[in-house]
Amino acid sequence: MRIGSVATDNFTILAPLAGITNLPMRLLAKRAGCGLVCSEMISSNALVYGSEKTVQLLDSSPEEKPLSVQIFGSDPQILADAARIVQDSGADIVDINFGCSVKKILKSNSGSALMKDLPLASRILDSVRKSVTIPLTIKIRSGWEPSGKQALEIARMAEDCGVDAITVHPRTATQGFRGDADWSIIAALKKRLTIPVIGNGDVTVPEDALRMMNATGCDGVMVGRAAIGNPMIFSRILAVSHGRPAAPAADSQRIDMMMDYLQASVGYLGEKTACRMMRSRLCWFVKGMRNAGQFRSAIRFIASEAEAMELIRQYADSIAPQSTTHG
Numbered sequence: 587m588r589i590g591s592v593a594t595d596n597f598t599i600l601a602p603l604a605g606i607t608n609l610p611m612r613l614l615a616k617r618a619g620c621g622l623v624c625s626e627m628i629s630s631n632a633l634v635y636g637s638e639k640t641v642q643l644l645d646s647s648p649e650e651k652p653l654s655v656q657i658f659g660s661d662p663q664i665l666a667d668a669a670r671i672v673q674d675s676g677a678d679i680v681d682i683n684f685g686c687s688v689k690k691i692l693k694s695n696s697g698s699a700l701m702k703d704l705p706l707a708s709r710i711l712d713s714v715r716k717s718v719t720i721p722l723t724i725k726i727r728s729g730w731e732p733s734g735k736q737a738l739e740i741a742r743m744a745e746d747c748g749v750d751a752i753t754v755h756p757r758t759a760t761q762g763f764r765g766d767a768d769w770s771i772i773a774a775l776k777k778r779l780t781i782p783v784i785g786n787g788d789v790t791v792p793e794d795a796l797r798m799m800n801a802t803g804c805d806g807v808m809v810g811r812a813a814i815g816n817p818m819i820f821s822r823i824l825a826v827s828h829g830r831p832a833a834p835a836a837d838s839q840r841i842d843m844m845m846d847y848l849q850a851s852v853g854y855l856g857e858k859t860a861c862r863m864m865r866s867r868l869c870w871f872v873k874g875m876r877n878a879g880q881f882r883s884a885i886r887f888i889a890s891e892a893e894a895m896e897l898i899r900q901y902a903d904s905i906a907p908q909s910t911t912h913g
């Protein structure tokens with residue numbers, strides 16, 4: 587897939603997930619074969635005002651490239667300045683959030699609220715387009731009513747403004763995550779645009795990604811919730827796309843991923859913060875595995891990397907196939 591000047595290895599994309607798709611999580615997805623990883627949404631105001639915590643969200647590593655960084659906001663000049671900061675940080679793509687429907691974001695006229703205000707959306711796209719040379723993309727929802735009419739209007743306008751690709755999560759702004767994503771809206775956008783269209787919503791198993799591509803003709807498939815604690819979904823999607831069986835991740839692969847995630851998180855966040863976070867996050871990886879409950883209770887109080895590593899090792903031993911003795 588090509589987004590402006592950026593070529594990705596394949597059509598799979600890790601969705602922006604607030605509080606989740608930090609550098610360690612993106613590295614796991616990348617190592618599992620994901621074609622393009624996205625940062626979580628970053629406040630344009632906080633970036634421009636230099637908030638240290640926010641600026642840290644731009645941290646990247648050559649291994650995860652290409653990287654798309656998503657910003658949100660409603661002020662055309664601040665978004666343009668933030669996009670420039672994103673470009674200067676070395677990101678490959680800047681994405682603007684037109685889809686978030688969380689109350690706090692809507693109140694500030696950002697996210698999905700922009701789909702209601704075409705003149706403001708147009709000023710934002712013009713001003714950001716002029717401020718950066720890297721590819722510019724947007725991520726939208728269906729809009730405020732289910733027909734997808736607003737998605738089409740915004741998408742056409744974005745294409746005219748020089749946007750290089752559009753991701754659509756076809757649920758309305760008021761729908762949250764209820765009901766099914768309406769993939770026919772992805773197909774409608776693909777039919778009417780010349781820039782790449784990335785489909786998103788309800789890819790839960792590898793075969794869904796192919797179903798989405800076949801049903802909509804989309805150029806890329808973005809996966810969000812199904813990748814949480816399960817980055818191997820990307821290698822499995824690629825396997826089915828090449829006609830190979832999508833074998834589930836082996837227990838040993840999941841254990842290796844947990845160790846990688848722990849180490850990368852300690853390196854990125856420091857031991858204390860990372861360990862606090864790992865108490866819940868490592869549990870994502872054992873979902874559906876044997877003795878998962880036992881592991882969950884054991885990991886609740888970890889205070890050091892060494893302790894967490896030891897608990898992961900003990901858990902791995904507890905689920906390893908028993909060696910048989912002969913003779």
Ligand SMILES: Cc1cc2nc3c(=O)[nH]c(=O)nc-3n(C[C@H](O)[C@H](O)[C@H](O)COP(=O)(O)O)c2cc1C
Pocket residue numbers: 601602603604605606626627656683685686725755786787788789808809810811812
């Ligand atoms: C915990 C969580 C955080 C999210 N954060 C963002 C975000 O920062 N930016 C964004 O555009 N979408 C965000 N989304 C929406 C996802 O990117 C994606 O559009 C949605 O989950 C549908 O895809 P899925 O069915 O593959 O999960 C978030 C979703 C979840 C569940």
